[in-house]
Amino acid sequence: MDQSITKEIKNGVATLTLNRPEVFNSFNREMAFLLQDELDACEKDDAVRAIILTGNGKAFCAGQDIGEITNPDLNPGFKKILDDHYNPIINRIRAIEKPIVCGVNGVAAGAGANIALACDVVIASDRASFIQAFSKIGLVPDSAGTFFLPRLIGFGKASAIMMLGDKISAEKAEQMGMIYSVVASETLMEEVNLKALTLANMPTKALGLTKRLLNQSMNNNLEEQLKLESKLQIESASTEDYAEGVAAFVEKRKPVFKGK
Known part of the structure; x- marks a missing residue:
């Protein structure tokens, strides 16, 4: 059984861990497809209200497994690598209307860096770094x-x-606005879990709609974005979570959101 991605679900949070530490969690074909499958499962599972993506070992992800593309018997070719592996992963990360927190535990290079940057909240260890490594081997950035x-x-x-x-250190990445925050390596997963748990207990339907708005803002003009905000605000106002939030405010108590 392929264990290149491990999954744990606890308290409404699914933790997906890239698990090929011997090759710095670089992607081969099997791992890319498995991550897509696990993201699909998280999207469909109502018990999952937030997702963590992190890596096992010293690296978060070193991008593409060079061993695969230099082996004539294994190399699927760049078209398949992009069309079948990385582009679907990025599309899933952005399309899943649940918050995704990325815990960057070590180096994030090439496609690994760009997968991290596609997530909703990126928290990095002070030992982490980000490298757009493509130019070093004559390629263009992808993912x-x-x-x-x-x-x-x-x-x-x-x-x-x-x-x-x-190579951009985690501290520099935070300073330039590339990531949300940097924390001590010893407390990375504690901080990541805390943020994910906080998000999981929030009105996740509204968070998903917020994610949709942010996605559309990349291409919409002002008028189009205002119209979409109006449409989705009306939709969010019809949710059980909105009713609960207002009731809790009036009753001066802590709201209990259900993501509905």
Whole structure:
């Protein structure tokens, strides 16, 4: 049985751990498909209200397994790697209307860095780093790096980082707005679990609609975005969580949200 991704569900939070530490959690074909399957399962499971994505060992993810693409018998070719592996992973991360917290435990390079940056909340260990490693071997950034990174840190910095292939420390990544926060390595998963549990206990239907708004804001003009905000605000106002939130406010008690 393929154990390249492990999953644990606890208190409404599903933790997906990249589990090929011997190759710094780099992706081969089986691992890419398994992550897609696990994300699909999390999306369909009503018991899962938030998702954690992290890595086992010293690295978060070193991107593509070079051993696979240099082996003529295993190499699926770049078209299949992108069309079948990474693009579907990025699309799933953005389309799942549940919050996804990424706990970057170590180096995140190439596609590994860009998968992390596609998540909703990115928390990194002080031992982590981010590398747009593509230029070092004559490739262009993929896995939506050229989409998200300029929007996170600005066009100029993104251009320089991608062309130079600089290693960006977690502290620097936080300072430039690439990630949400950096914490001591010893407390990374404690902090990540705390944030994920907090999100899981919030009105997750509204969080999912917020995620949809943020996705659409990448392409909408102001008028289109205002119309969508109005539509989804009306939808969120019809949820059980909204009714519970208002009732709890009036009754001066802590709300109990159910994600409905």
